[in-house]
Amino acid sequence: METDELTAEDTPPWRPWTLPNAFSFGRLLCIPVFVWLLFGREDRFVAALLLAGLGATDWVDGWLARRFDQVSELGKILDPTADRLMMLTAVVSTWIDGSVPGWFALLTLLREGLVSVAAVGLGILGAPRFDVSWWGKTGTFLLMFAYPFLLGGAADVSGAQVLTALGWICGIPGLVISWYAAAGYVRPARVALAARR
Numbered sequence: 660m661e662t663d664e665l666t667a668e669d670t671p672p673w674r675p676w677t678l679p680n681a682f683s684f685g686r687l688l689c690i691p692v693f694v695w696l697l698f699g700r701e702d703r704f705v706a707a708l709l710l711a712g713l714g715a716t717d718w719v720d721g722w723l724a725r726r727f728d729q730v731s732e733l734g735k736i737l738d739p740t741a742d743r744l745m746m747l748t749a750v751v752s753t754w755i756d757g758s759v760p761g762w763f764a765l766l767t768l769l770r771e772g773l774v775s776v777a778a779v780g781l782g783i784l785g786a787p788r789f790d791v792s793w794w795g796k797t798g799t800f801l802l803m804f805a806y807p808f809l810l811g812g813a814a815d816v817s818g819a820q821v822l823t824a825l826g827w828i829c830g831i832p833g834l835v836i837s838w839y840a841a842a843g844y845v846r847p848a849r850v851a852l853a854a855r856r
Contacts, residue, residue: 679724683737686713690741690748697752697810707811707822713745714803746771746799749806758813759806763830767802770837774844781851795840801833 689709696706721738724730747768754764805826812823 677724678727679719679721680737682716682719683741686716686741687737687744689713690744694748694752697756703756703758703810703814704816707807707814710745710749710810711804711807714800714807717742717800717803742799743771743775746803749803753806753810756810756813758810763834766834766838770834770841774841777844777848781848784852792840792843794836794843798833798835798837798840801829802837805830805833 690713693706693709693713696702696709700706750759750764750767750771753759754761808822808826808829812819812821812826814822816822
């Protein structure tokens with residue numbers, strides 16, 4: 660957990676024209692393509708493949724930034740924004756499509772909403788930032804694969820039952836872990852608020 664805010668010297672430059680930022684932007688551009696594949700072409704399987712690819716490459720932009728020393732302030736905003744928008748679009752789209760049950764989508768959205776509102780609230784209050792926990796990353800990782808598996812399982816393809824089973828194997832633990840992680844952020848949030856004072 661971070662205990663102090665970044666100083667001016669520690670803040671990375673804006674640097675918009677970098678390889679990792681281009682990769683993050685490319686992932687953002689794939690989101691409307693996913694929506695078009697699902698609702699325009701009505702091709703659940705190809706949409707699921709794209710969604711799985713977006714989830715599987717979640718780590719690439721961060722790796723590129725560190726590998727080529729291209730960490731930027733824009734990248735710190737762009738990367739999580741792409742992740743959140745991808746997750747939000749996946750949950751809402753698959754729910755509307757009927758590929759996932761409403762209770763599963765609602766619990767995912769509620770957790771994401773609570774954490775996002777809390778993060779914004781802490782930022783407004785001037786509390787120092789703290790790192791996402793290992794549990795939080797694990798829960799998100801599992802959910803990022805649960806939704807494409809469940810979407811693929813709803814497609815008219817051979818092996819759909821296997822995809823559905825894999826979706827729930829990732830989805831139920833992912834949901835439980837993500838809520839556990841959200842509860843675990845209460846203490847760091849209190850510490851951050853105390854540090855602000």
